[in-house]
Amino acid sequence: MKQSHLFTKTRKEAPKDEVSKNAELLIRAGFINKEMAGVYDYLPLGLIVLRKIEAIIREEMNAIGGQEILMTTLQDKAVWEKTGRWDDKVIDNWFKSTLAAGAEVGIANTHEEPTTMLLKHYVNSYKDLPLYVYQFQTKFRNELRAKSGMMRAREFLMKDMYSFSRSEAEFKEFYEKCAEAYLRVFKRVGLGDITYRTTAAGGAFTTGLTDEFQTLSEVGEDIIYVDEKKKVAINKEVYDDETLKKFGLNKADLVEKKSIETGNIFPLGTRYPDALDFKVKDETGVEQTIYMGSYGIGLGRLMGTVVEVLSDEKGIVWPESIAPFKVHLVALFDKEGKVKGEAESVYENLKAKGITVLYDDRDERPGEKFADSDLIGIPMRIVVSAKTMAEGVVEVKHRKSGEVDKKPFDQIKFM
């Protein structure tokens, strides 16, 4: 991709209505655009990152047996009435609308009910279970107060998975598998060291204890108690002697931290299948109840968290795994056009190797190009200039470490 053709440019100043680091950097660097509070567009750079995050999650969900589907945004009120969740008193952040014909519809807040109905439509036998379906779908939540940029949005893309199992034990087995898959996701997007599986309360979803995945950050809305040795944590909302004992945690080993809820998994028991009368026949022809779980990761929030946590004073520092490009090729042109020729050839060479590259071919001054490069945060920068040409090398600078290397182009190792 040539930077001269890239839709959106960087800007020096962030709009004053963004205070959070994640939104400020993502907007300045041209990854997202704000439509209104808690509602953001993804621009070309941002969409590449979003898709990479999506691909990682998809891989991990497929690896544990997930099957991808795509549910609708408009939802049938009747289904929600059956589980008692249509009432605004139960879920207070619904967006709802009315069909021209008169019927009320819900605008996707979550999908437990529709997914259960979908499965009910197709699944009648114990032989068809367990089933794990998931989707990447936009959720709408009428938050009283959107906040912290990408952290609490009113419209956001979410991966939500729903598991349907034949027994508590079968459910639990998958639940644990999914928890492990989640940890792999957070590790792969660069948040592994500071993300903890955290015991928490279930809110509007379930009465029992659930698990959240909390990423340490000062801008987080949650307070958790972390056991560094065991790599687990407990949310303040369930921080009591009984729960501590249940999970074998010692107050002395726990440290209080602020954190961002980057993912969560819920044991839902038989609540939704029961309420919606979804059952299957077992080997003996007797109807059996179904055990359900739901598992969510907000993609925008995850992107925002990566920016919030990994960026430095110069800009974003993308982990290799979700960076919009692998290499930022920065050419510092000379008058004779020699550098241009060389840079073009490096550019073509990189593309031929299958390495994604953003080529800064703009006729700008070095300072501006470097500042932009730091802001955008691509892991590896390759500089081609009159200087490097004179030495018969290119300059390689790593965004994260700041390490600089000069070597002939064909000696660069790409991981």
Add this chain to the structure above:
RNA sequence: CGGAGCGUGGUGUAACGGCUAACAUUUCUGUUUUGGGAACAGACGACUCCGGGUUCGAAUCCCGGCGCUCCGACCA
């Protein structure tokens, strides 16, 4: 939803109730420059959030609305 603050060119700011709403940046032209957001010259760009009101006169004061940010409450 309670509290606080704020709405002025694309962006960031300024302007006592009083001249043609100023400055920087961005953008465009040209000259020049080329290893960390250069310099000079010129140009474009604003119904000062919306609606009322007070006043000879409103960006400025008053009322109402809408929006944005922050704190709190709330929050898979």
